[in-house]
Amino acid sequence: MPVKDPSDTLDADADAPAPPDAGVAEDEAADGEAADGETADAADGEAADGEAADGAVAEGVGGPERHEQTLVIGLLADPGLPTELAEYLAEELPDALADTPVEGTRYRFVVVRETLRRLGDARGERMIDLAAERANREGWDFALCLTDMPVHKGERPLVAELSRGEAAAVLVVPALNVLRLADEARELVAGMLVEWAARERLARGSRPLVRITERTPNLHQLEPDDDDDVDVRLTRSAGPLWMLAGMVRVNRPWRLVLGLRSALAAAVATAAFGLVSNPVWQVSAAMSTLRLWISTVVSLVTIICWLIMNHQLWQHARSADRVVRRQIRLYNAATVLTLAIGVLVSYLVLFVGNLLTGWFVVVPDVLSESIRRPVGFADYLRLAWLVSSLATIGGALGSGLESSDTVRSATWGDRYRQNRPQAGKRHKSRRGHAAGHRAHGGEESHHE
Structure with missing residues (x-):
């Protein structure tokens, strides 16, 4: 029986076709190695991202914080x-x-x-x-x-x-x-x-x-x-004038016009009588401008003094301290100035109302017959001027019906009383x- 050469066996094995499963196994092995490589790359990328995020967080912690x-x-x-x-x-x-x-x-x-x-x-x-x-x-x-x-x-x-x-x-x-x-x-x-x-x-x-x-x-x-x-x-x-102006501004003297409703009602009633009175027509035509100005000043001073006395707005310095006396002087000055502005505004409103009412009610022919000369616009001005002064004095009597709190709320006359x-x-x-x-x-x- 002949003996086979080992080299012949090796050559035969090399020439023989490979089993089908062998190629598939090799492909799967190659794919596995590639997948492992991609997984490793992804892991490296995630690690890098994590390091970057940690660095950002660390940087934020070290930066300025916002506290509400x-x-x-x-x-x-x-x-x-x-x-x-x-x-x-x-x-x-x-x-x-x-x-x-x-x-x-x-x-x-x-x-x-x-x-x-x-x-x-x-x-x-x-x-x-x-x-x-x-x-x-x-x-x-x-x-x-x-x-x-x-x-x-x-x-x-x-x-x-x-x-x-x-x-x-x-x-x-x-x-x-x-x-x-x-x-x-x-x-x-x-x-x-x-x-x-x-x-x-x-x-x-x-x-x-x-x-x-x-x-x-x-x-x-x-x-x-x-x-x-x-x-x-x-x-x-x-100086003190600045503080005085500020005190008057705090008082808001225009509120005094609405606060003196009783005085305004008495003034309107007096004006209504004066506008249709023949003696008042004749007196207004005969009075000089100086006398009309004097009548205006007297009427304003009268109602201011009446308001101060009737409502006890004047403060008296009972202390010898110079600072206290200066404060009292400021209070009294602010009270007088506040009342003067409020009363003056009321006077001007009353004057305009009397002028319009007189021009509408008093017929020029009747007024001309009373004063025995032609009537002009200046005659209506003089009539309204005199009637407003008389009505202001009449309003002083009506102001006595006002509540003291109403008047004091717009002045400094009794500021100490409010300090409680x-x-x-x-x-x-x-x-x-x-x-x-x-x-x-x-x-x-x-x-x-």
Whole structure:
């Protein structure tokens, strides 16, 4: 039996066709290796993305953070114009002061209307002490008093003062600019809030601050005393006439016209009689212009003096202190000037009404027959002039029927009487939301 050569066996195996499953296995193996490569690439990519994300997070942690913080600001205001001014500030300042001094800072204002008492100039009796005490009691971050009481520092009118440590401030409304009252008040309050909030809230990325001295360059800042807790005190170089004008502006003397309804009714009744009186026609035609002016002055002085005496509007200085006596003089001057403006406006309204009524009712032929000469427009002017003066004196008698509170509310005659706590309702209102509650005897409203 022949023996096979081993080389022949190897050659035969090499020439023999490969099994079908062999090629498939090799292809699957190749595909598997490719898939493994793609998986590895994807894993590498995800790892790279993860590292990038971690780097971004790490960078964000190291960058500036934004903290939302809401500061509650209480505005304590005297009734009348100070309260209206406080409501205006509460509407305007939240948006104007947003993100000041740092990003995320928000302001919420609470307006409380009540009569503010100022006991004196000693520490603990000042208006700024009242604001600090009220802020602590209410839980406010800051408190501001808007007072209609005139305040002086030396010989200068005090406009505003700020205590950073007490988180309190005072704004004297009569010392503000009469022609731009709201604008100056907005700049002053915004400046004081920035000065206070920037003390401990300055941080990296804070907005540039506009200091109070830059907002109100026309005011003078006094240097604080060594033992004084007031950090910023602003005064005006104007004299007492500036404060007097501000006090009259706070009184709003035009309200006196509507307040003296009984006096106006008596004046109209007197005028109606005078316009159809033949003796009055003859006297008006015969009187000189000087006499008519004198009659006007006498009638105005008469009703002003009657109002002061009848309603006890004149203040008497019972103290020998020079500052107190100066305050009393200011009160009396503001009372007289307020009454003079209100009565003068009433006189002018009465004069125009008498002129139109006389021109319509008094027939020219009848008036001409009475004064025995041709009638012109000047005769109707003189008639209305005289009748208005007579009617004003008649209105003084009618003013005695007015309530003293009605007259005092428009003057400074009894301002000390109002310096006592007032009981009243307190309401809370938000934009789109309102709810009522009572607390501390004043009217309150919230603004954000």
